[in-house]
Amino acid sequence: MLFPTVEYAVFFLAVLAISWALAPRRIAHKSFLLAASYLFYGFWNWRYVPLLFLISLFAGLIGQALQRTDDGVTRKRLLIAGVTVCLLVLAYYKYTSFLLLSALGLWGFVGHTPGWNISTPFLPLGISFFVFHAISLMGDIYRRKLREPLHLLDALLYVAFFPQLIAGPILRASNFVPQLLRQRSLQHIRVNRAFLLILAGLFKKVILSNTLSTRLVEPVFSAPANFHSVDVLLAIYGYAAQIYCDFSGYTDIAIGCAMLLGYRFPRNFNAPYTATDPQEFWQRWHISLSSWLRDYLYIPLGGSRRGVSRTYINLMITMLLGGLWHGASWTFVMWGGLQGLYLVIHRLWVAAPSPAVQRLRSSTAWPWVARLLMFHAVCLGWVFFRAPTFGLAATVLHQLGSHGAVTLAAWPVVLCLVLGLFGQYAPPVWRRSVEATMSRMPVAVNGVALALGVFAIELLGPTGVAPFIYFQF
Amino acid sequence: MRAYQRFSTLSQLAASVGAFALAALLLESGGLYDWAQRLDLGLERTVAMPVATALHRALAPLHIEQGRRNTLVELARIGWSDDPAALAEANTHTQPKELTPPPVAPSTVTVPLKNTTTVTKPVTPTTATVTIQPVPLRPDAAPGLSTLPAIPSIATGKTRTIALAGDSMMAVGMSSTILRQASLYKNLSFVHAFKSGTGLARPEVFNWQLEYPAMLKEARPDFVLVAIGANDGQGFVEDGVTYPFGSDGWKRIYQRRVQAYLDMLEENGATVIWLGLPPMKSDVYDARIALINRIDYSVVSASPHAIWVGTAGLVGDGSGRFRDYGEIDGHTTRLRQSDGIHLSDDGATLITTKLLRWLAVQEVPKPVAAPVTTAQESTKP
Numbered sequence: 001m002l003f004p005t006v007e008y009a010v011f012f013l014a015v016l017a018i019s020w021a022l023a024p025r026r027i028a029h030k031s032f033l034l035a036a037s038y039l040f041y042g043f044w045n046w047r048y049v050p051l052l053f054l055i056s057l058f059a060g061l062i063g064q065a066l067q068r069t070d071d072g073v074t075r076k077r078l079l080i081a082g083v084t085v086c087l088l089v090l091a092y093y094k095y096t097s098f099l100l101l102s103a104l105g106l107w108g109f110v111g112h113t114p115g116w117n118i119s120t121p122f123l124p125l126g127i128s129f130f131v132f133h134a135i136s137l138m139g140d141i142y143r144r145k146l147r148e149p150l151h152l153l154d155a156l157l158y159v160a161f162f163p164q165l166i167a168g169p170i171l172r173a174s175n176f177v178p179q180l181l182r183q184r185s186l187q188h189i190r191v192n193r194a195f196l197l198i199l200a201g202l203f204k205k206v207i208l209s210n211t212l213s214t215r216l217v218e219p220v221f222s223a224p225a226n227f228h229s230v231d232v233l234l235a236i237y238g239y240a241a242q243i244y245c246d247f248s249g250y251t252d253i254a255i256g257c258a259m260l261l262g263y264r265f266p267r268n269f270n271a272p273y274t275a276t277d278p279q280e281f282w283q284r285w286h287i288s289l290s291s292w293l294r295d296y297l298y299i300p301l302g303g304s305r306r307g308v309s310r311t312y313i314n315l316m317i318t319m320l321l322g323g324l325w326h327g328a329s330w331t332f333v334m335w336g337g338l339q340g341l342y343l344v345i346h347r348l349w350v351a352a353p354s355p356a357v358q359r360l361r362s363s364t365a366w367p368w369v370a371r372l373l374m375f376h377a378v379c380l381g382w383v384f385f386r387a388p389t390f391g392l393a394a395t396v397l398h399q400l401g402s403h404g405a406v407t408l409a410a411w412p413v414v415l416c417l418v419l420g421l422f423g424q425y426a427p428p429v430w431r432r433s434v435e436a437t438m439s440r441m442p443v444a445v446n447g448v449a450l451a452l453g454v455f456a457i458e459l460l461g462p463t464g465v466a467p468f469i470y471f472q473f
Numbered sequence: 474m475r476a477y478q479r480f481s482t483l484s485q486l487a488a489s490v491g492a493f494a495l496a497a498l499l500l501e502s503g504g505l506y507d508w509a510q511r512l513d514l515g516l517e518r519t520v521a522m523p524v525a526t527a528l529h530r531a532l533a534p535l536h537i538e539q540g541r542r543n544t545l546v547e548l549a550r551i552g553w554s555d556d557p558a559a560l561a562e563a564n565t566h567t568q569p570k571e572l573t574p575p576p577v578a579p580s581t582v583t584v585p586l587k588n589t590t591t592v593t594k595p596v597t598p599t600t601a602t603v604t605i606q607p608v609p610l611r612p613d614a615a616p617g618l619s620t621l622p623a624i625p626s627i628a629t630g631k632t633r634t635i636a637l638a639g640d641s642m643m644a645v646g647m648s649s650t651i652l653r654q655a656s657l658y659k660n661l662s663f664v665h666a667f668k669s670g671t672g673l674a675r676p677e678v679f680n681w682q683l684e685y686p687a688m689l690k691e692a693r694p695d696f697v698l699v700a701i702g703a704n705d706g707q708g709f710v711e712d713g714v715t716y717p718f719g720s721d722g723w724k725r726i727y728q729r730r731v732q733a734y735l736d737m738l739e740e741n742g743a744t745v746i747w748l749g750l751p752p753m754k755s756d757v758y759d760a761r762i763a764l765i766n767r768i769d770y771s772v773v774s775a776s777p778h779a780i781w782v783g784t785a786g787l788v789g790d791g792s793g794r795f796r797d798y799g800e801i802d803g804h805t806t807r808l809r810q811s812d813g814i815h816l817s818d819d820g821a822t823l824i825t826t827k828l829l830r831w832l833a834v835q836e837v838p839k840p841v842a843a844p845v846t847t848a849q850e851s852t853k854p
Contacts, residue, residue, distance in 0.1 A: 006508045007517075013494060020483060097797070097807060104805040119754070119797050123811050191481040191489050215555055223652030260486065388818060392653075412553050436477035443485045447492030455500040459544055460553070 001043040003253045004206050004461075011040065012257060015162075019261055023184040030157050030180060033261075040162035041125070048124040052160055055089060058082070059134035060155025063141045063173075067150055075142060082138040090131045096120045098328035126166035128325055132292060133159045137173040139296055145174035154180045163254040163261075167247070169268040169288035176263070184262045192438040194259035195446060196431065199453045201252030204245035204420070206461035211416045212242040214462050216408050221386055224396040228404030232396060234417065235408070236379050239386050241420030244272065247286070271424035273378070276370040278342035281378065293322050312347070316340040326385070331393065335385045342377055502528045503538030511678045514708035514715060557687035621827075622780065624744070626834045632662045635832060636694035638685065638738060639701035641669035642750060646816035647700055650825050653818075658833040664692040672704035673730045681734055696832060697738045700748040702769060703814060706761030719764060727765075731772045735779060745779040748824065751788045752795040754813025759795065787823045788816060799823070 001008050015036045022029040042049045062082035066075055091099075097120040137155060140146040154177050164171055220227050220235030227235070248269040255265045268288050275281035282290040298318040304311040316337070323336015349357070360366055387393035438446050481489070498505070502525075509525035512518035529538070549559035627633045637648050644667050655663055666688040671679035705727070708717040716723040738745045749766050753759040773779045785793035788808050799808045801819055808820030816824075 006505060009497075013490065016490065020486070097811070101798075101805065101807065119795075120811075122754075122813060186483040188480045189483065189486050190479055191486050193479070195489070222649035223655065225656040226652060260490075410552065410555075435479075439477040439479070443481065443489045444492035447489040447494075448496040450489075450493045451496030451500055454497060458501070458504060459541065459548065462555070 001040050003250065004202055007043070011036075011043075016260055020184070020186075023186065023262070026183065027153070029184070030153050033162075034153065034157045034160060037157070037160040037162040037165060041160065041165060044125050045122075051089075051124055051127075052130055052165075053156070055086065055130060055134050056156045056159035057152065058085060059137045059159065060150065060152045062138050063146075063150045063155055064152070066138065066141045079138055079142045083135055086131050086134050086138075090127060093121050093123055093127050095324075095328045102330075129168050129170060130159050130165060132170050132289075133164075133173075135296065136170065136292065137177075140173040145172075146177055148178055148181055150177065161258075161263075163258045163263075164265065167250050167254075168286075169251050169254065169265055170292050171265060171288070172292075175266065179263055189262060190259050191443070192435050192446060194256040195438070195450045196435060197252045197256030197259070199450060199457075201249040201254075201256065202454065202457050204249030204252065206457050208416045208420045209242045209245040209249060210462045211412060212238045212245070212420065215410065215413050216417070217242055217386070219408065221392070221396065224392065224399050227399060227407070228402045229400055230406040231408045232399045232402075234413070236383060236396070236400075237421065238413070238417055239382050240273070240375070240379050241417050243382065243385075244269070244424075245420045273375050273421060273424050274371065275374050276367050277374060278339065278346045278377070281374060282339075282343075289322070289325075293318050297321060312344045315343045315347075319343065329388070331384045331387060331390060334390070334393075335381050338377075338381045338384065342381075498528060499532065499535075500537060500541075502532040503541055505529070511675070514710070514717070557684060557690075561687035621782075621831050624831070624834070627660050632660050633696065633832060634662050634664060634692055634694045636664040636666045636689065636692065636697045636738075636743070638666040638697050638699040639748075640667065640671045640703055641815060642700035642703045642748075643667040643698075644669045645810065646818055646821040647748075647825065650818050650821035651698070651829065654822075654825055654829050658829055661829065661833050664689060664694055666697075670704065672702060673734055674705035674707055674709050674727060676730065682737060685737055693741050694743050697743050697745045698748070698828070699738060699745060700750070701734075702750050702762070702765045705765050706758060718761065724764075724768060728768050728772060731769055735772055735776060739776070739778045743778070745773070745776070746828070747773040747779055747781050749781060749783045749785065751784045751809075751816065751820075752793060754795050754797075754809070758814070782824070782828070784824055788820050 001011060015033070019029060019033055019036075022032050038049050038053070041052055059082060062078055066078050069075060069078075100120070137146075137150075137158060141150065157180060158171070158173055158176050161171075161176075216238040217235050220232055221239070224232060251265075251268040255268070258265045266288055268286060270284040270287065272281055272285035275284050298314055301314040301317060302310055303314060306314075317340075319340030320333055320336045323332045323334070323339070326332045326335070352358075383396050384390075384393050387396060438449075441449075505521075506525045506529040509518065509521040512521060532538075545554065545556075545559055548554045549556060554560065637643055637651060639647075648665070648667060652663060655661055666685055668679065668684070668688075671681070671684075673681065676682070706718060708715060708720075708723065709726075710716070711726055714722070716726060735745060735747075747769060749770065750762045753762050770781055773781045788796070788799070790796040795809075795813070797807060797809055797813075798805050799820070800806070801822065806819040807817050808823070809815065810817055
């Protein structure tokens with residue numbers, strides 16, 4: 001079920017009404033939300049609901065076992081077993097083809113590859129996200145960040161809760177499970193903020209992302225050799241705007257829906273293209289994933305505690321695996337490698353003792369130069385992220401230097417591009433100002449305003465709703 | 474900024490959401506009706522259709538829907554929309570009209586046999602049926618790429634225009650591969666005439682009779698390369714009668730729609746190259762696609778201006794069944810997307826490389842796109 005669809009609107013309004021009606025009865029409320037989440041997932045393909053159930057049940061049982069014992073060795077073994085099983089499931093569904101083709105590719109260097117008629121499984125929607133939730137549940141209990149006794153119902157709902165199920169944000173068990181233990185407050189619902197988030201999310205996805213995708217990015221990345229420098233450059237910028245609007249749009253809607261249901265999700269994006277360095281970028285882009293990778297991968301690897309060289313290695317490993325998490329392809333590994341390289345170069349740059357470097361970094365213009373550099377470094381990464389093969393990525397980059405007619409710079413495309421990129425510079429006070437105005441209006445007026453906004457978005461958006469980019473991960 | 478009330482109570486939430494729902498129903502009654510019409514046959518549609526219809530009728534006197542459609546056409550007029558049909562309407566009508574699909578032209582089912590001299594397509598309103606021919610799946614038996622007929626060559630200095638038509642079977646993998654390879658063939662130019670999420674089973678959802686001419690704009694393709702039907706494994710309603718997928722009535726009407734689509738593609742003398750749908754991963758879905766292929770093949774193979782290209786022998790295994798992987802230049806590679814439906818770029822390459830080389834054959838002067846004569850017909854497929 002996609003967010004910007006009638007099906008989801010009907011589903012959500014029904015779930016909203018029933019879940020609040022059941023709010024005083026906690027077990028019934030949570031059971032209902034769990035059933036609704038399975039319905040939401042089953043709407044895509046009911047055959048994979050058992051997989052979702054079994055993974056969350058398994059993580060819940062391991063979590064309970066971890067809470068029952070204080071023996072360090074047993075706890076460690078339980079955690080390793082739990083994480084291994086989760087990763088094996090992820091590997092089977094997501095990486096079988098990648099591993100197989102890579103192995104056959106290596107074999108090809110040695111001799112003729114066997115002509116097996118092999119088949120690989122379908123990729124269950126959102127598997128990367130719900131497997132990470134399962135790992136987070138076990139990890140937080142192992143680290144004793146989640147001290148409240150874990151109930152299986154809470155474990156199941158934490159992994160399957162529908163607003164975040166398909167594409168995040170990746171919730172921490174230590175943050176979300178306690179919310180499930182509290183009584184719903186009937187007085188503290190951030191309705192206006194939720195409405196704004198949902199509207200902003202729909203605007204970013206339906207208008208900006210879809211327009212940029214269909215009219216700029218898709219044509220160029222399908223056949224880059226047919227386009228020239230300006231079109232190709234616009235398409236690269238366009239993809240930067242598209243992926244931001246698509247993914248942050250999804251999470252805005254997810255956060256807004258959860259808010260209306262009385263739950264709080266962490267912020268997932270914070271104007272990422274305003275970042276002046278790679279470290280800051282990852283503090284602003286897909287925050288729930290970057291902090292997950294930091295806490296469950298980078299720090300366990302040793303983080304920056306084992307010397308400079310080891311820090312660089314840990315950064316590279318973390319970002320390479322982060323790249324692989326996004327997709328089972330060497331282009332994603334390349335993207336991750338670039339991000340790791342940027343982080344290493346930035347650390348070297350920060351540590352550079354040269355007075356000239358220090359002077360440059362303290363100049364007034366430097367933040368804007370750095371912002372520009374950072375943005376283009378990110379864009380280079382997006383070329384590999386978007387292109388299905390290295391050859392195509394190379395063609396895209398090569399065509400940047402070719403001269404020819406500009407064919408795709410229609411005014412709606414340029415407008416969407418400008419809004420998608422520079423909208424991130426809108427001061428937060430604007431949003432607060434709108435929220436303040438809404439708080440002074442009669443509540444029914446806000447509801448009507450939301451309906452008008454949705455109507456306008458429906459009119460302005462291209463026909464048909466493309467799936468969210470992050471659904472494939 | 475002054476402090477403001479961040480939180481609302483449950484009753485305020487109920488009032489806001491209630492107002493939203495009411496206003497949305499009022500504004501979107503037309504959109505909801507369209508949505509309900511587009512749903513696949515089943516419980517959801519059975520419930521939604523009467524509700525949406527009643528709402529749409531009740532609110533029609535408010536003319537909100539007319540305003541909505543006018544706005545869409547105006548948006549096309551100022552260049553915001555790239556919807557070809559809305560754009561065509563904006564260019565041709567000062568007063569926008571209702572975007573209702575015209576009735577599908579009933580076409581004959583007694584189509585002329587291949588390689589006959591018939592030029593004009595007979596269009597007779599009849600409900601008779603032709604025998605649906607099985608599609609040979611064996612690569613050595615299928616009319617695949619190995620049996621492509623001779624076509625007129627392109628005159629020196631001229632280009633051949635090829636329309637890429639169809640649904641996501643053309644949009645995903647196939648079109649991008651063709652357009653990438655196109656840079657090797659300067660004498661071929663391409664027109665985009667495909668759209669994902671469409672098909673021939675549900676003209677009320679996407680009416681190819683309206684949209685295809687708008688997609689072509691001024692172009693007059695010499696050839697049309699079409700891959701369509703992946704979304705057609707579903708029932709439909711016509712004249713208030715429900716036709717479950719695969720029923721006799723369904724086959725008859727679907728065949729009529731395929732014929733009408735083919736007739737439209739062949740207008741102005743274009744030769745249609747119809748790519749059969751490849752075998753699918755899911756057995757249930759594959760069986761549906763096999764029926765669609767059989768119907769398509771029956772229609773296409775009977776046309777003197779159309780060429781059927783079976784793809785099962787290329788991207789399927791030795792028996793024409795689904796396979797995920799295959800070898801290209803000695804390297805094992807994935808031939809299909811992870812959905813088990815669409816072709817990967819490599820899978821599409823198996824089909825397009827030879828097709829484009831065949832289409833780009835040059836040096837003999839290009840024949841005039843006039844009514845086909847008997848003499849020309851002998852060189853036609």
